[in-house]
Amino acid sequence: MAAGFDISALNKAQREAVMTLDGPVLILAGAGTGKTRTVTCRMSALLENGVASKNILAVTFTNKAAAEMRERVMEMVGKKRGKDLTVCTFHSLCVRILRRDIESVGYKKNFNIMAGGDQTGIIRQLIVRKGGAREKLKPAEVMSEISKAKNAELPLTGIEDDLIAEIAVAYQNELRAQNSIDFDDLLLLGEKILRENQAARDYWRDLFRYVTVDEFQDTNSLQMRLIQKLVGEPYNICVVGDDDQSIYGWRGADTANILQFERFFPNPHVIRLEENYRSTEAVLKVANSLIKHNTGRREKQLRPTIMGGDLVRLVTMPGDDEEAEWIVQEIVAQREEGKTLEDFAILFRTNGQIRKMENALREEKIPYRMVGAQSFYDRKEVRDVLGYVQLLADPEKDIALLRVLNTPPRGIGQNTTMLALDYSRDHDCSVWKTLIDEGFLADLSTRATGAIAKFVQQVEDHQRMLVDGKAAAEVLDSWLREMDFLPWLMTQCKTDKERDARNEAVSQTIGDVKVATQKGKSLQEFLDKTALDADKNDDDLDKKSGVTLITLHASKGLEYPIVFLVGLEEGILPHKRSQEEGTQDEERRLLYVGITRAKQRLTMTYCSTRVKYGKKEACEPSSFLPELDHDWIDEEDYDDLMGAEASDDDLRSFFSGIHSALE
């Protein structure tokens, strides 16, 4: 028996989960109840009981969660035995299914995954072309309608708004013409293959005999259907979830799936984990008092194992400046008590709230790490570099070609680009083919043809270097040098900080190419991975030290000794939009998730004023605040706190500041 796998360390319910290996299992795991531990132990138990690692599949929602789960199982059973485990997201699972059999649903094998900015770009173009610009149609709205239709298995033509339907159909045609699919197609086609192609279904069912789905409350109906197709008798499926932590309703997640589960997979073994090992009683009392205001949830109580604890603090701030400054001061003060920066997390509802906090931290020279801000792969310079990689792999991918055609500027402007695009459409060929087409070049000015010839030459030269066996990363690097990409990029930057960040991003991308190709991956495989790896951040987050700044959404599954939950104002949490859409329950769950991240200390703040769009506006306290159990809350006011501290702590730290400055 491998070390590290100790069943006696588990409680009764957890042990039951670990020992029930066959048949459908539904684990209802409240926040902080040792869910990950239970699931990883259960997977180790499967291995202990002789199930081959290649027959085990665990599906998660983020790549990060997948990596973490894999690592923890490996720790328990050893690298060798866990080697062939499949732990991945729904989306990467579907990529595997599609790579094998996509031809049976009418796409070519070397399909392309369309995500992020490229997707928005296509939609934006189509909005302009179809005349949606004057209706102020937003790409995000169109995308969300398309996504809804796909997830509900409805035809795009059935979208209610005629204009959006038209754009949606055009969008799908565009993707099809590019042999590209988007995130939703990934699931849609994966499910379709499993449904229609019996050989494929048999193959995957035979391979994955034991399936685990993490964060089950976040599955949408399409993912649910996919699971159904993937898991056949004897239904060795285990799902883990908590309806109180369902915060992705806007992406189609449906807690009804937890109920559905019992219909699709008969007589599941239901196990409830309600004993919380993470937070103090005070934190849990407040969390429970909030969540019980939601209707239609499975009644459950998180039972504390750590009794008492500091009262939850609720501090009223005059404005968002003071909020940021005060929190930073708190961190400084508590650090002196021996806490490390990694113990602190600041949680907020919207990304717009980050900046003030960042500035305040930087002023005090406190390092911080950010989660859930802009995705690495959505950065302009990274997508440009990836565009060039795509060109090396296949110049007929129009989107990539158009993206870098004049980036950096090389004399192929809007006019020429539009002409090329029209020509390629008329002749039903790729833009690349157009650029090397005599018939097209004949009508252009010598200046334009010269610029195009030079570009085409570059592409061909570097493709040849690749064929000649030169490493892809080197080819890419020399090409970027040849076109003075970095110098040009630097001129686009305003600050040194920006220059550093972009420089770093570019060299990291080149490094990523190097690593991937050294591992024997093709360039196309590398590009696929980047498309799915939306949660990749600048550096490995865990390696970075400092205070964590994180959105409530991104914080799910994480825990911190000391949590600041900021901006508890009506319109922010609950978000203004949720009132219009009637989704306050989800906002309440979001706050619940935030509260239950805290292990020891929780401080919530709200501001009487906040700067929005550069204008100071008055704010109301969040309507959730009166719902909280005030027996466990200590209400404080910024002015009182500062008044009191100025005569005491503040002065002391002021003088110690002077003291250290003189040293």
Add this chain to the structure above:
DNA sequence: ATTTCCTATCTTTTT
């Protein structure tokens, strides 16, 4: 064709 300067719009949350 490219740069620069102005203006309208924006803020949920993400695989």
Add this chain to the structure above:
DNA sequence: GATAGGAAAT
């Protein structure tokens, strides 16, 4: 208060 997209100037 940033940023993207458009008009005007180079």
